[in-house]
Amino acid sequence: MRPDYTRFDNVARELGCACLREEPMSRHTTFRIGGPADRFLTVTDEKQLIGLLQILREERLPWLLLGNGSNLLVSDQGIRGAVIALSGDFSRVELLPDGETVRAGAAAPLASVCAFAREHSLSGLEFAWGIPGSAGGAAYMNAGAYGGEMKDIVKRVTHLTEGGEVVTVSCGELDFSYRHSRYTGGSDVILSVEYRLVPGNREEISAKMEELMGRRKEKQPYDQPSAGSVFKRPQNGFAAALIEECGLKGRKIGGAQVSPKHAGFIVNTGGASCRDVLALIDMIKEKVAAEKGTQLECEVRVTGEAE
Ligand SMILES: Cc1cc2nc3c(=O)[nH]c(=O)nc-3n(C[C@H](O)[C@H](O)[C@H](O)COP(=O)(O)OP(=O)(O)OC[C@H]3O[C@@H](n4cnc5c(N)ncnc54)[C@H](O)[C@@H]3O)c2cc1C
Numbered sequence: 552m553r554p555d556y557t558r559f560d561n562v563a564r565e566l567g568c569a570c571l572r573e574e575p576m577s578r579h580t581t582f583r584i585g586g587p588a589d590r591f592l593t594v595t596d597e598k599q600l601i602g603l604l605q606i607l608r609e610e611r612l613p614w615l616l617l618g619n620g621s622n623l624l625v626s627d628q629g630i631r632g633a634v635i636a637l638s639g640d641f642s643r644v645e646l647l648p649d650g651e652t653v654r655a656g657a658a659a660p661l662a663s664v665c666a667f668a669r670e671h672s673l674s675g676l677e678f679a680w681g682i683p684g685s686a687g688g689a690a691y692m693n694a695g696a697y698g699g700e701m702k703d704i705v706k707r708v709t710h711l712t713e714g715g716e717v718v719t720v721s722c723g724e725l726d727f728s729y730r731h732s733r734y735t736g737g738s739d740v741i742l743s744v745e746y747r748l749v750p751g752n753r754e755e756i757s758a759k760m761e762e763l764m765g766r767r768k769e770k771q772p773y774d775q776p777s778a779g780s781v782f783k784r785p786q787n788g789f790a791a792a793l794i795e796e797c798g799l800k801g802r803k804i805g806g807a808q809v810s811p812k813h814a815g816f817i818v819n820t821g822g823a824s825c826r827d828v829l830a831l832i833d834m835i836k837e838k839v840a841a842e843k844g845t846q847l848e849c850e851v852r853v854t855g856e857a858e
Pocket of ligand 1: 581615616617618619620621622623657658681682683684685686687688689690691692693694695696734739740741742772773777778779780852
């Protein structure tokens with residue numbers, strides 16, 4: 552049964568939030584998969600966000616904070632409740648007075664943050680060039696690549712608690728580990744992220760970014776819809792290698808396929824459903840467990856109404 556949104560809709564309107572109904576989540580995930588969200592809200596400032604979280608709490612409505620949707624697999628049944636997308640004030644990127652700290656709003660694309668750092672000849676974010684997430688999503692996931700991780704450069708994160716309190720937390724309290732942070736599975740909303748960078752040479756920074764992007768494009772199915780690496784790196788090697796050794800590269804269920812280019816990715820070849828992807832994930836897990844004795848764990852976050 553759908554929740555009653557009457558009061559929520561009135562408050563969202565009063566707050567001036569853009570609110571869509573039955574919005575297909577396939578429009579908001581890099582997998583291009585996902586059924587309708589009951590409500591899809593675009594929030595441009597802190598006041599709106601605080602007001603929305605309050606009414607969501609009062610009405611006991613479930614909600615999901617969306618970043619760039621690049622690590623999400625949303626069910627075909629969609630999402631009961633509200634999806635909140637940040638924009639406006641939350642997309643700002645700025646240099647702090649010390650000249651070495653960059654602060655990005657949670658909705659700022661990592662690409663913009665990296666380009667801003669390069670523009671100011673600040674080094675440290677090169678590894679993140681090409682990760683298609685937002686600043687908030689990358690901090691939430693402790694995103695990493697090519698030997699770097701958010702935990703190496705994040706200085707402080709400011710978040711909003713569900714109770715409406717704005718809190719700033721320094722790196723040591725962020726509980727970062729492999730694809731995990733203190734925010735994983737919680738309900739705090741990341742508002743902004745500060746990065747501790749070091750002065751560098753703009754040409755060298757640019758060259759490093761281009762080199763890493765080149766490696767990505769060569770090895771990964773960058774031009775097909777996906778959510779990046781489906782599985783976390785297991786203790787004994789790489790998920791992609793184990794999947795390939797099990798003969799699953801290129802295996803298809805419906806529109807979902809183990810990428811023929813990189814077995815760690817599942818790609819949407821066109822019209823893939825969440826059900827297709829989940830069936831492929833189950834098949835991979837079973838085969839890798841049976842043949843290699845390794846239990847693969849999903850890195851991609853599966854969300855929405857159960858299939
Ligand atoms: C082609 C491709 C390549 C990729 N390569 C890499 C890679 O090299 N390394 C890597 O680590 N990842 C990679 N990814 C995965 C993905 O880009 C990262 O996990 C990224 O950090 C997710 O950010 P996002 O903004 O898209 O978050 P989303 O996918 O929108 O959300 C992920 C989680 O973060 C939460 N979240 C997002 N924003 C906030 C916020 N402001 N406050 C609180 N919670 C929030 C969401 O609720 C959700 O639980 C890749 C993905 C693709 C499609």
